Structure formats: structure tokens, C-alpha cells
Amino acid sequence: QKEVEQDPGPLSVPEGAIVSLNCTYSNSAFQYFMWYRQYSRKGPELLMYTYSSGNKEDGRFTAQVDKSSKYISLFIRDSQPSDSATYLCAMRIGNQGGKLIFGQGTELSVKP
Amino acid sequence: DVKVTQSSRYLVKRTGEKVFLECVQDMDHENMFWYRQDPGLGLRLIYFSYDVKMKEKGDIPEGYSVSREKKERFSLILESASTNQTSMYLCASFHTGGSQPQHFGDGTRLSIL
Numbered sequence: 727q728k729e730v731e732q733d734p735g736p737l738s739v740p741e742g743a744i745v746s747l748n749c750t751y752s753n754s755a756f757q758y759f760m761w762y763r764q765y766s767r768k769g770p771e772l773l774m775y776t777y778s779s780g781n782k783e784d785g786r787f788t789a790q791v792d793k794s795s796k797y798i799s800l801f802i803r804d805s806q807p808s809d810s811a812t813y814l815c816a817m818r819i820g821n822q823g824g825k826l827i828f829g830q831g832t833e834l835s836v837k838p
Numbered sequence: 839d840v841k842v843t844q845s846s847r848y849l850v851k852r853t854g855e856k857v858f859l860e861c862v863q864d865m866d867h868e869n870m871f872w873y874r875q876d877p878g879l880g881l882r883l884i885y886f887s888y889d890v891k892m893k894e895k896g897d898i899p900e901g902y903s904v905s906r907e908k909k910e911r912f913s914l915i916l917e918s919a920s921t922n923q924t925s926m927y928l929c930a931s932f933h934t935g936g937s938q939p940q941h942f943g944d945g946t947r948l949s950i951l
Contacts, residue, residue, distance in 0.1 A: 732880075734878065758939065760939050767847075767945075767947075768944050768945070769842070769928055769930075769942035769943050769944040769945050770881075770928070770942045771942070772938065772939065772941070775938065775939060814880070814881070816939070818939070825871075825883065825886065826940060828880045828881040829880060830878065830879065831880055
């Protein structure tokens with residue numbers, strides 16, 4: 727079993743839809759949770775960064791962490807074609823030299 | 839803004855060649871990482887370094903080595919390239935105690951023929 731599981735998709739939604747992306751994990755020691763966005767032929771760029779449980783909102787993006795269920799989510803409101811990308815969840819235990827464990831990534835396509 | 843620069847975007851090499859992938863960061867980060875990214879497998883850590891001349895094996899170090907002679911530069915070496923090393927290679931850096939996690943370069947798409 728992988729430490730971090732993420733449905734690879736692809737996920738296709740119409741413009742304006744609410745998108746929900748999810749990851750589950752097995753190691754309860756994870757404390758820091760991230761979402762990266764990766765456009766085709768580019769490196770991952772940090773989208774959201776949260777510590778422990780709770781919600782964090784940034785514009786159209788909301789990250790949720792439920793440590794009791796070992797489940798994290800990224801919600802995208804009013805999705806746009808420019809949101810079409812691969813979304814990677816990542817997590818780490820404390821500050822172990824910054825080593826991250828990644829999910830497989832979910833490929834999202836937002837159709838105009 | 840942090841900049842992580844990978845020397846080549848695309849590279850084509852032959853089996854058995856020695857291949858060097860270079861990565862430079864401009865923010866004085868202590869920690870640097872090399873990943874490979876393959877469809878269905880996500881990002882897998884090859885090697886990382888938390889200081890000059892220091893290195894640690896990641897999850898898939900076989901067939902690779904690294905060099906960190908200067909703080910800003912981290913090189914990945916394929917000693918004798920094989921076709922199963924065809925992949926996207928990503929470099930990242932991170933500041934210990936900083937508020938942000940890893941920053942990535944744009945990757946090198948390496949093909950071994």
C-alpha cells in the first residue's frame with residue numbers, strides 16, 4: 727500500500743463547476759500538507775500549504791485536512807479552463823529536511 | 839522569488855552514456871532534491887542533499903549518483919544510462935526552518951535511446 731493515495735483521474739468538468747480533489751494517507755505522523763499544481767511541461771508550483779487539521783482558503787481554492795480520517799481535499803470554486811493541470815498532493819513529517827511524500831497526481835481538465 | 843534552474847529542458851542520450859543533469863538555485867537553500875516523475879507513479883525521490891558535500895539516498899537511488907560541491911548546485915549523474923531511466927527529472931530546493939516547502943524547477947525530459 728502506498729503511503730499517499732490519489733486518484734489519477736483524468737477528471738473533466740465544465741467551466742464554473744466546483745472541483746473536489748482528494749488524497750488519503752496511511753501515516754498518522756504527517757503534519758504538513760501541500761497541494762501543488764503542475765501545468766504541462768512545467769515543474770510543480772505550490773498552491774496551498776497547511777499545517778495539521780482544518781481549512782485554509784485562498785481565493786477560489788480551499789484546502790481541507792482531516793487528520794482523524796487521514797484525508798485531505800482541495801476544492802476549486804468557479805473552475806476555469808486555466809485550472810486545467812495536474813494537481814499533486816504532498817505531505818511531510820515535521821521538518822525532516824523537507825522530504826515530501828507525493829500522491830500520484832490528478833489530471834484535471836476544465837472545458838469552456 | 840525563488841528560482842530553481844535546470845540546465846536542459848530536453849535531452850536525448852544513448853544507452854551506456856554517462857549523463858549529467860544540472861540544477862542551480864539562487865536562494866541559498868541548504869536542501870536540494872532530485873526526483874523522477876513517471877505516469878502512474880508520481881514523483882519519486884532519487885537523492886537529496888542537506889548541505890554541501892552531503893547526500894542521502896532517496897527511494898530509488900539505484901543507477902544514479904549525485905554531486906554537491908557548491909551550495910547552489912546539485913548534479914544528478916546517470917553512470918551508465920539505460921532505457922528505463924527515460925523520464926522527467928525534477929530538481930527542488932528548500933530552506934530549513936523556512937515557511938515554504940520545496941520549490942521546483944521546470945524539469946528535464948530525458949530520453950535514453
